[in-house]
Amino acid sequence: TDIYGLGTILYYLLTGRPPCSGGNLDEIFAAIRAGDILPIQQLRPDTPKDLLAICGKCLQLVPGARYQSAAELAAELRRFLTGEPLVGPVAERAYRFRLWFRHPARIRDAGVVLTSLSAAFALWCMLGLLLLATGVLQPPSPAALFWHIALWLGFGYVPSLVAGIFILLHRYWALCAGLALTGTGLMLMLADLCGWYHSSYDMGGLIGDRRVVLVVNLLITTLFALAFLIQIPAWRAWHALYRPRARRQHLPR
Secondary structure, eight states: OOHHHHHHHHHHHHHSSOSSOOSSHHHHHHHHHTTOOOOHHHHOTTSOHHHHHHHHHHTOSSGGGSOSSHHHHHHHHHHHHTTOOOSSOOOHHHHHHHHHHTOTHHHHHHHHHHHHHHHHHHHHHHHHHHHHHHTSOOOSOHHHHHHHHHHHIIIIIHHHHHHHHHHHTTOHHHHHHHHHHHHHHHHHHHHHHTTSSOOOOSTTTTOOOHHHHHHHHHHHHHHHHHHHHHHHHHHHHHHHHHOTTTTGGGSOO
């Protein structure tokens, strides 16, 4: 008997509901691949931790991480009933983190973060160009400032904004573009901060104190890192949700 199937039965006995549900078989399999399982302790807080661990190990997506036989599972249940320590409990926190990492909501999170940051930076750049064009902003080197703003706007923030919008629509190319754009921006900022190359950018001569530029670069680097890191679980969640053939061996048989 499939260990995963026994885990779903145990989950149902503990909570009164199946671990994954849907209107048809495809929706159920999609929920399984996404790890969209409500923790038992949220439905039944009084469930013993050892029983949570046993059920969680049965419901592991990778077959090798489950109990390898019904006899092994039965022996573990007997140890639980007699109060003996379990032999191979699953690490609950690590398990919950893996479910969070591959949840479809990570795609939405990546799209929201990238769209918001890109829109904010794009508006900032456009405001700078407007102030330059109207003469309100008069730096010592207006041409240098103009080309610097135009470069980041045209090759960074606008493409990132487009990628963020299409990530919200679950487009795979947008996820790849988001990773590439945010990763490139992060590497450029880190290279400048680490001194691998020294940027002479000073907002066209408006900023004379290098420490001010350093603080601004640290802030921008942090935002780039945030946008880049949130793309990684989104990419993983997309594969878990839309690549059933590639992950067919992880489905319960």
